[in-house]
Amino acid sequence: MSGFLAVLAAVPITLLVTIGAFAVGIVLALGLTFMRRSKQPWLRFPAQAFVDLARGIPPIVWLLFLYFGLGMGVIKLSPLQAGVLGLGVVSAGYLAEIFRGGLLAVHKGQYEAGEALGLSAWTRYSKIIAPQAFKAMLPALATYFIGLVKDSSIASVIGVKEMVFTANQYARRSDDGIYTFFLAAAIYIAVSIPFAVVARRMETKLQESAK
Amino acid sequence: MEERKRYSGKVDIGLKSPKYLVELAKVDKHFGSNHVLKGVSLRVKPGEVCSIIGPSGAGKSTLLRCVNLLESPDSGNMVVAGQYVDLARPLDKRSLLQLRRNVGMVFQSFNLFPHLSVLENISLPQRRVLGRSAEDAKAKSLELLERVGLADKAESFPSKISGGQQQRVAIARALALEPKAMLFDEPTSALDPELAQEVLGVMKEVAASGMTMLVVTHEMNFARNVGNHLVVMENGSIIEEGDPEQIMTEPKLERTKQFLSAVINH
Ligand SMILES: Nc1ncnc2c1ncn2[C@@H]1O[C@H](COP(=O)(O)OP(=O)(O)O)[C@@H](O)[C@H]1O
Numbered sequence: 001m002s003g004f005l006a007v008l009a010a011v012p013i014t015l016l017v018t019i020g021a022f023a024v025g026i027v028l029a030l031g032l033t034f035m036r037r038s039k040q041p042w043l044r045f046p047a048q049a050f051v052d053l054a055r056g057i058p059p060i061v062w063l064l065f066l067y068f069g070l071g072m073g074v075i076k077l078s079p080l081q082a083g084v085l086g087l088g089v090v091s092a093g094y095l096a097e098i099f100r101g102g103l104l105a106v107h108k109g110q111y112e113a114g115e116a117l118g119l120s121a122w123t124r125y126s127k128i129i130a131p132q133a134f135k136a137m138l139p140a141l142a143t144y145f146i147g148l149v150k151d152s153s154i155a156s157v158i159g160v161k162e163m164v165f166t167a168n169q170y171a172r173r174s175d176d177g178i179y180t181f182f183l184a185a186a187i188y189i190a191v192s193i194p195f196a197v198v199a200r201r202m203e204t205k206l207q208e209s210a211k
Numbered sequence: 212m213e214e215r216k217r218y219s220g221k222v223d224i225g226l227k228s229p230k231y232l233v234e235l236a237k238v239d240k241h242f243g244s245n246h247v248l249k250g251v252s253l254r255v256k257p258g259e260v261c262s263i264i265g266p267s268g269a270g271k272s273t274l275l276r277c278v279n280l281l282e283s284p285d286s287g288n289m290v291v292a293g294q295y296v297d298l299a300r301p302l303d304k305r306s307l308l309q310l311r312r313n314v315g316m317v318f319q320s321f322n323l324f325p326h327l328s329v330l331e332n333i334s335l336p337q338r339r340v341l342g343r344s345a346e347d348a349k350a351k352s353l354e355l356l357e358r359v360g361l362a363d364k365a366e367s368f369p370s371k372i373s374g375g376q377q378q379r380v381a382i383a384r385a386l387a388l389e390p391k392a393m394l395f396d397e398p399t400s401a402l403d404p405e406l407a408q409e410v411l412g413v414m415k416e417v418a419a420s421g422m423t424m425l426v427v428t429h430e431m432n433f434a435r436n437v438g439n440h441l442v443v444m445e446n447g448s449i450i451e452e453g454d455p456e457q458i459m460t461e462p463k464l465e466r467t468k469q470f471l472s473a474v475i476n477h
């Protein structure tokens with residue numbers, strides 16, 4: 001029972017890593033999307049390279065690099081900081097792809113109508129394109145976020161005291177062994193379900209409002 | 212960005228404004244190696260309804276889209292509502308927005324914003340482009356919806372109304388910005404004949420109000436009865452232009468005759 005409570009107490013850290021990485025990912029992905037759509041090759045190419053590296057290098061390597069690699073230099077990151085940043089970088093790569101898909105889902109005529117009306121680029125994107133793109137990419141965003149709840153466990157490798165780290169520590173110290181990991185699995189599912197429900201509600205609501 | 216010179220009439224670049232509201236001189240446009248506009252010149256007087264006809268691929272849409280710079284031509288000059296544009300050079304943002312403020316456009320595929328109600332579709336651009344208050348924009352929108360016969364659809368979403376109704380809303384949305392000229396790119400081609408008639412009726416009323424209009428169309432009755440300037444395009448050039456009645460009864464070119472009989476008999 002104390003194993004269960006210990007893992008449960010680590011849920012806030014798991015959520016912190018997940019939400020932190022997702023937030024870092026969203027902010028970076030917005031910048032990357034803007035750069036990738038630029039007419040300037042010197043903005044487009046680095047952004048594309050970043051997306052490819054973020055997705056092409058295993059997340060665990062990103063974390064080890066940011067924690068130990070940067071640690072050797074001037075910047076010293078805590079495990080939590082390195083975990084959020086590392087998973088944030090990886091998320092940025094995937095989210096940038098999701099944003100690209102969302103923008104592609106908006107009909108070309110929508111961009112043209114906005115331009116022909118003389119709307120500024122800011123108004124075109126914020127009022128016309130983004131709401132439609134968001135609707136198109138909501139399922140993919142929700143899937144990615146829920147995946148990230150589980151993938152945040154990778155941060156245990158650099159010593160972030162989230163659920164898997166805690167379960168592992170407890171399993172070694174007690175006789176419960178593998179049983180602790182079953183408890184952790186059950187808690188992951190319990191944490192994911194509410195997010196899935198909220199995502200589905202939002203989708204239904206968006207479908208209804210525009211149709 | 213450099214200050215653009217306004218057209219003064221003193222520089223001789225082959226343009227004769229301000230007698231004309233829209234004037235294009237030697238407009239060239241390539242898509243890759245495809246030469247789509249071959250030095251096209253066109254003059255449209257204030258209040259004129261200029262219909263542009265010709266076979267598919269002639270460059271009609273491209274020409275129209277050059278007027279509000281949805282396409283950027285390679286070279287040429289243009290004056291729209293007194294604003295001079297050197298088409299060989301990229302236009303700065305402010306001049307581009309000013310040009311688009313003077314020119315409204317209606318598309319074949321309507322392009323209403325699906326996530327906004329009919330009222331919001333017409334009001335949002337007024338607020339953002341003209342800086343109108345929410346109240347003023349709404350009043351103007353309702354007035355225009357009345358004018359296109361759709362006052363009862365203000366709260367509907369675009370997907371809930373017919374194609375003909377959507378196109379009338381699109382016309383209202385463009386008119387709400389009080390443009391000096393309106394571009395129509397095959398506004399009725401996606402519609403059943405009956406719904407097309409509703410839209411043509413609204414366009415006729417807009418023409419009667421004195422709006423300068425450039426209309427790419429296959430509706431020969433509209434071109435003949437409402438239009439007062441007809442342009443025939445083929446293969447990136449204007450091959451014949453003038454009075455619609457004259458061209459339709461006695462076309463100068465054999466090619467025009469062929470095209471007209473193909474359209475009218477189909
Ligand atoms: N965005 C584009 N990219 C490449 N080619 C294009 C594009 N738009 C039009 N074209 C080509 O330009 C030519 C003229 O097209 P368009 O102006 O649409 O003709 P029309 O409206 O008279 O049918 C066609 O050969 C068409 O394939």
Ligand SMILES: [Mg+2]
Nearest residue numbers: 271272273397
């Ligand atoms: Mg066309």
